[in-house]
Amino acid sequence: MDVHRCRFVPYPGSAINALAFSASTDEELAKKGGYANLKLAVGRENGDIEIWSPLKGVWTQETIFRGGRGRSVEGLAWTQESDTDHEGKVIPGQLRLYSIGYSSTVTEWDLATGLPIARRPGGNHSEVWCLTAQPRWGNKHFKSKDSKPRDGEWKGQNLVAGCADGTLVLLSTADNDLLFSKFITRPTGQKARALSVSYKDRDIVVAGFANSCFRVFDTRTSAIIRTVSLGAAPKGGPRNLLVWTVKCLPNGDIVTGDSAGEVRFFDGQQYSQTQRMKGHDADVLDIGCNADGSKVFTAGMDCKTVLFTRPKKGRWTKVSHKRTHEHDIKALASFEGDHLSVLASGGVDTNLTVQPIRDYWEAHPHIMSTLPQLPQTASAPSARLILSYWNQEISLHRMKRQSAKAVDEKGGSLVARIGLHGDENITSATISPTGNFIIAATAAEVRFFQLSRRTNDADGSLKIRKIEVDEPVDSVRQLHLSPDGKWLALITHTNNVELLRLVVDDEKARVRVIPKRVPLNRITRTRAEDDRRHKVTGLRAYSRTVSRIQFSPDSKVLVAGDLSGHIDSWILEGHEDLTAPEVDESVRSDDSDDEDDKDNEDETIVILGQHWTSNPSTHLLPQLSSAPILLTFRPPTPSVKPKSEPNGNPAVHPTRHNRHPIAHDTPQGLYHLIVLTAQHQLYEFDLLQGKLTEWSKINDSRNLPEKFTQIKDRAMGCEWHTKGESTRLWLYGSTWLFMFDLSQNFPERPQEDEGSKRKRDDDNRGVNKRQKAMPVGLAPQTKKVVNGHIVKQEKENHALPYLNGTSGENDEEGDSGDEDFDLGGRLRGRELAVQQTKRSKNDPLLWWHTRIYRSILGMVTLGSRPECLETVIIERPIQDLALPPRYMAAHERPKN
Numbered sequence: 044m045d046v047h048r049c050r051f052v053p054y055p056g057s058a059i060n061a062l063a064f065s066a067s068t069d070e071e072l073a074k075k076g077g078y079a080n081l082k083l084a085v086g087r088e089n090g091d092i093e094i095w096s097p098l099k100g101v102w103t104q105e106t107i108f109r110g111g112r113g114r115s116v117e118g119l120a121w122t123q124e125s126d127t128d129h130e131g132k133v134i135p136g137q138l139r140l141y142s143i144g145y146s147s148t149v150t151e152w153d154l155a156t157g158l159p160i161a162r163r164p165g166g167n168h169s170e171v172w173c174l175t176a177q178p179r180w181g182n183k184h185f186k187s188k189d190s191k192p193r194d195g196e197w198k199g200q201n202l203v204a205g206c207a208d209g210t211l212v213l214l215s216t217a218d219n220d221l222l223f224s225k226f227i228t229r230p231t232g233q234k235a236r237a238l239s240v241s242y243k244d245r246d247i248v249v250a251g252f253a254n255s256c257f258r259v260f261d262t263r264t265s266a267i268i269r270t271v272s273l274g275a276a277p278k279g280g281p282r283n284l285l286v287w288t289v290k291c292l293p294n295g296d297i298v299t300g301d302s303a304g305e306v307r308f309f310d311g312q313q314y315s316q317t318q319r320m321k322g323h324d325a326d327v328l329d330i331g332c333n334a335d336g337s338k339v340f341t342a343g344m345d346c347k348t349v350l351f352t353r354p355k356k357g358r359w360t361k362v363s364h365k366r367t368h369e370h371d372i373k374a375l376a377s378f379e380g381d382h383l384s385v386l387a388s389g390g391v392d393t394n395l396t397v398q399p400i401r402d403y404w405e406a407h408p409h410i411m412s413t414l415p416q417l418p419q420t421a422s423a424p425s426a427r428l429i430l431s432y433w434n435q436e437i438s439l440h441r442m443k444r445q446s447a448k449a450v451d452e453k454g455g456s457l458v459a460r461i462g463l464h465g466d467e468n469i470t471s472a473t474i475s476p477t478g479n480f481i482i483a484a485t486a487a488e489v490r491f492f493q494l495s496r497r498t499n500d501a502d503g504s505l506k507i508r509k510i511e512v513d514e515p516v517d518s519v520r521q522l523h524l525s526p527d528g529k530w531l532a533l534i535t536h537t538n539n540v541e542l543l544r545l546v547v548d549d550e551k552a553r554v555r556v557i558p559k560r561v562p563l564n565r566i567t568r569t570r571a572e573d574d575r576r577h578k579v580t581g582l583r584a585y586s587r588t589v590s591r592i593q594f595s596p597d598s599k600v601l602v603a604g605d606l607s608g609h610i611d612s613w614i615l616e617g618h619e620d621l622t623a624p625e626v627d628e629s630v631r632s633d634d635s636d637d638e639d640d641k642d643n644e645d646e647t648i649v650i651l652g653q654h655w656t657s658n659p660s661t662h663l664l665p666q667l668s669s670a671p672i673l674l675t676f677r678p679p680t681p682s683v684k685p686k687s688e689p690n691g692n693p694a695v696h697p698t699r700h701n702r703h704p705i706a707h708d709t710p711q712g713l714y715h716l717i718v719l720t721a722q723h724q725l726y727e728f729d730l731l732q733g734k735l736t737e738w739s740k741i742n743d744s745r746n747l748p749e750k751f752t753q754i755k756d757r758a759m760g761c762e763w764h765t766k767g768e769s770t771r772l773w774l775y776g777s778t779w780l781f782m783f784d785l786s787q788n789f790p791e792r793p794q795e796d797e798g799s800k801r802k803r804d805d806d807n808r809g810v811n812k813r814q815k816a817m818p819v820g821l822a823p824q825t826k827k828v829v830n831g832h833i834v835k836q837e838k839e840n841h842a843l844p845y846l847n848g849t850s851g852e853n854d855e856e857g858d859s860g861d862e863d864f865d866l867g868g869r870l871r872g873r874e875l876a877v878q879q880t881k882r883s884k885n886d887p888l889l890w891w892h893t894r895i896y897r898s899i900l901g902m903v904t905l906g907s908r909p910e911c912l913e914t915v916i917i918e919r920p921i922q923d924l925a926l927p928p929r930y931m932a933a934h935e936r937p938k939n
Contacts, residue, residue, distance in 0.1 A: 350363055529598065
């Protein structure tokens with residue numbers, strides 16, 4: 044297999060402007076349905092909102108709500124009201140997400156569809172610059188201390204928005220709506236911008252302005268409680284200080300960060316300044332804190348994250364700072380609980396960084412790539428074309444035939460570029476295997492483009508023509524084209540699965556779309572079953588969001604996986620007959636005489652003699668413990684021959700007695716589906732039988748190589764390479780490449796018995812406690828690998844063990860840091876390693892991995908010869924991103 048590395052495929056990153064956790068402490072999370080409801084919303088400059096799940100310390104990008112041109116996300120907020128079930132018991136209600144960005148509108152997002160909800164809060168106010176949500180009712184840290192709650196007071200969460208003219212607006216979220224309630228304050232004579240706002244308790248808000256002051260308001264009476272001035276700005280600069288951020292601590296104290304780089308602490312009762320420190324070299328842009336308010340984190344334009352601590356009775360002290368970003372840090376968000384304690388940060392360098400709050404100094408931060416976890420690349424192997432898309436643009440590059448020895452910046456040429464009309468960002472795009480057409484989807488519509496070679500053009504550029512469709516296809520979140528290029532799977536924003544039939548004329552090199560959409564029914568699963576399994580009571584239909592979809596290599600089986608861990612599958616029955624009617628609709632019970640029975644039957648849509656139906660064995664597939672992030676079919680073996688067509692006539696035709704005949708010939712062969720979950724658990728299912736394959740029963744996920752289980756970045760995609768007896772699966776993430784030979788069995792990893800595990804827990808109780816809380820850490824050992832097995836282990840003197848981000852259930856899969864346990868518990872593994880050193884060089888590898896690649900955008904296949912597979916790894920390092928100039932301190936020097 045030839046592997047090419049390329050960096051000429053463009054993908055501009057987008058800055059992170061806002062971060063928000065759906066809860067900040069275990070106390071809030073307990074009322075919202077548990078850790079399954081903990082989500083991190085990431086707002087980017089291009090208008091996209093990413094939803095991340097830190098379940099068990101494994102950070103997974105679940106979905107992306109696409110934005111549009113000029114819709115930068117500048118602020119995010121979560122709310123949740125209480126609800127009642129059918130028995131009248133109070134349960135957590137639906138989680139709701141809001142955003143702002145350079146407009147006078149506060150946008151609410153539908154978590155299930157990923158689309159903004161059309162609401163008009165009203166109120167004649169200017170652009171919204173900041174947004175905050177009212178603390179949850181019952182939170183002991185945010186109870187009103189200066190007054191008693193009124194009778195009949197609403198127990199939900201309102202929103203407060205600060206505007207460009209200095210106005211503060213109270214928005215009501217009652218009755219599952221978003222309405223203007225009242226003005227807390229009107230514009231003053233100076234009309235200073237409201238730059239930041241934070242709740243002190245459920246009734247008191249604190250807002251920072253652009254005129255060197257912050258004000259305290261009572262939301263019930265709209266009265267100004269106090270105006271606090273920060274004094275004059277430093278000489279030589281602007282006249283006024285900009286209070287970029289204000290944060291209210293759980294004890295009521297107030298922390299501010301301004302444009303002079305100063306961090307100030309104020310008493311929460313008298314509103315007097317208690318401390319003033321020079322925390323940064325430039326503007327302080329955001330502030331975060333831990334659950335009890337004993338640690339305060341500040342971030343700003345100087346790329347630093349500064350930690351301030353204070354004992355129970357003492358003064359605040361600047362402890363240290365870290366430089367985890369290469370540019371301005373614009374947003375911070377924190378969550379602290381028993382099983383997870385993390386601070387998230389993001390900024391202009393486009394990377395999302397998480398680091399533990401506990402043991403902040405000992406652990407390294409985990410920097411996650413800005414590139415999407417669902418690759419935005421595709422290829423046309425026979426035409427050697429590589430497609431990439433972002434925002435409203437699609438680019439096509441043609442890969443030259445060359446040897447793969449080094450990084451080649453000129454290995455491809457740009458042959459086409461498509462800019463879509465409209466403001467919506469592209470949600471999904473793909474190209475046909477032969478490179479004849481491109482399909483692109485936005486939140487508005489699906490567009491089809493015909494590609495053809497230009498005559499007398501030595502550069503090989505392509506001519507693009509838009510294909511007109513009789514019935515426009517709208518509201519599509521994700522699309523996937525079958526390997527034969529005949530079926531297009533659509534995932535709508537309502538999470539329905541539909542199919543379109545494409546008719547390709549090879550002679551004229553034209554493609555036509557049959558307008559009839561074929562709906563595929565997903566298995567009906569009650570929300571109560573999902574809630575009972577995952578306790579997802581605050582996400583409602585969001586857990587049914589389809590995250591991955593895949594065709595089988597012969598295009599006759601389609602599978603889809605959702606965030607709750609369910610898998611649906613469908614099969615194609617019948618044989619293609621180009622002489623049959625293009626669209627023939629009938630009901631399943633053709634021989635029934637009862638009209639009522641016919642009305643109750645599902646309508647079957649037959650297209651060119653073929654129709655799709657649900658796989659009868661789908662209900663036998665188990666629900667996975669986490670969402671599938673990768674679906675792929677094992678390549679068919681050459682020994683399995685396709686079923687011959689009957690008498691050369693592949694389809695059935697209508698007769699006088701049966702006007703709507705339906706062929707029920709099911710696909711023949713082995714359809715083994717490989718599923719990789721968000722926790723990197725690997726399974727293989729026989730779809731037609733609805734059970735695990737024999738390989739999967741023997742090769743349990745606990746026997747996967749330790750190098751693979753310790754990877755923090757999740758898998759993005761895969762490629763297959765089959766040669767002779769070996770069947771190799773190549774998995775890749777943003778920073779790694781891993782190969783498994785699935786024609787072999789993994790050696791069984793020894794498991795601890797209860798006595799050894801209990802002794803290890805007693806000896807390392809403090810270490811395990813940190814391991815449950817921290818998603819990242821240090822590796823205590825280095826291992827030499829030969830033929831996919833550990834040959835030598837050398838213990839290094841590190842303070843902390845390697846932390847793989849699990850929350851306790853899989854502690855035995857990580858390194859314990861205990862040498863005695865390593866020698867005793869893994870003795871069998873060492874014996875196998877010694878045996879592997881005696882193997883011949885010609886013996887096949889069981890597994891192999893590398894980390895020489897950085898910021899992988901995608902991995903695609905070129906060429907049509909299976910014996911000589913060509914793979915292109917598309918890299919987009921952060922050094923290649925066109926970032927604006929950053930602030931340089933006096934002691935810094937620009938990098939060459």
